[in-house]
Amino acid sequence: MLHDLRKIDWIKWKQASESERTQAVKELQDMLTAWEDVEENREGSHAFYSIMGHKADFILMILRPTIQEVSDIELRFNKSKFAEFTIPSYSYVSVVELSKYMAKEGENPEDNPGVRARLKPRLPKWEHICFYPMDKRREGNDNWYMLPMDERRQLMYEHSFTGRKYAGKVKQIITGSMGLDDWEWSVTLFAKDMLQIKKLIYEMRFDVVSARYGEFGSFYVGNLLTIDDIPDYFAV
Numbered sequence: 001m002l003h004d005l006r007k008i009d010w011i012k013w014k015q016a017s018e019s020e021r022t023q024a025v026k027e028l029q030d031m032l033t034a035w036e037d038v039e040e041n042r043e044g045s046h047a048f049y050s051i052m053g054h055k056a057d058f059i060l061m062i063l064r065p066t067i068q069e070v071s072d073i074e075l076r077f078n079k080s081k082f083a084e085f086t087i088p089s090y091s092y093v094s095v096v097e098l099s100k101y102m103a104k105e106g107e108n109p110e111d112n113p114g115v116r117a118r119l120k121p122r123l124p125k126w127e128h129i130c131f132y133p134m135d136k137r138r139e140g141n142d143n144w145y146m147l148p149m150d151e152r153r154q155l156m157y158e159h160s161f162t163g164r165k166y167a168g169k170v171k172q173i174i175t176g177s178m179g180l181d182d183w184e185w186s187v188t189l190f191a192k193d194m195l196q197i198k199k200l201i202y203e204m205r206f207d208v209v210s211a212r213y214g215e216f217g218s219f220y221v222g223n224l225l226t227i228d229d230i231p232d233y234f235a236v
């Protein structure tokens with residue numbers, strides 16, 4: 001998975017001719033339409049959201065079965081007319097992975113339909129997004145990686161208990177990035193009501209796994225941008 005966060009160079013955008021802007025918007029819409037087909041065929045997924053605040057103007061998330069496919073999309077995106085008006089502000093590379101805590105002994109995970117669906121997630125097109133990277137702490141007595149497996153499993157169970165209270169309200173996509181990027185996981189949350197994200201994260205702060213062992217990077221939050229919303233969003 002690639003999280004690609006960029007700013008729009010609004011000055012350049014406003015200075016461009018009407019026909020250049022139209023071409024750029026159309027190229028973006030065409031790319032999103034092509035990715036929707038990929039998603040329909042269950043060969044990947046994507047998300048496109050505007051981002052609030054100074055850290056970025058939009059986030060593009062791309063999920064594909066192989067890293068080469070993700071790279072190709074990034075390259076094609078960079079070569080588009082639309083990308084000429086963007087300035088990279090953050091990016092994150094990670095991979096969908098199966099839990100070591102929930103695995104059932106003796107079961108081939110590929111035989112479990114729930115597991116197969118987990119390996120090929122379809123990002124929900126809910127109104128709001130929240131993305132941040134995180135680590136598990138390794139400091140003095142608070143070293144997650146020195147805890148016995150049973151204790152970690154119990155703490156993760158408590159974590160999932162809090163999370164499950166938000167079923168239908170917040171959907172989480174946790175992807176692993178050890179060895180791939182600067183933090184250990186990316187956390188991406190989707191919600192129909194942004195306040196549910198805030199409530200969930202607040203409640204989780206009291207779970208030992210977050211209170212004692214969680215370390216967090218910058219938070220990015222924003223709103224869904226559909227293909228039909230795009231012309232209005234970029235109208236100047």
Ligand code: VOV
Nearest residue numbers: 099102156160163164166170171172174185187204205210
């Ligand atoms: C909708 C909320 C929600 C739910 C239901 C949920 C459930 C679960 C389950 C069942 C599991 C374990 C198995 C697996 O699926 O991997 C996890 C795992 C994980 N989680 Fe989670 N999580 C949520 C939400 C959720 C949030 C908001 C965060 C950020 C923490 C915070 O304080 O800001 C988070 C983090 C993680 C991480 C980093 C891992 C991997 C830990 C590892 O050491 O491997 N998570 N999570």
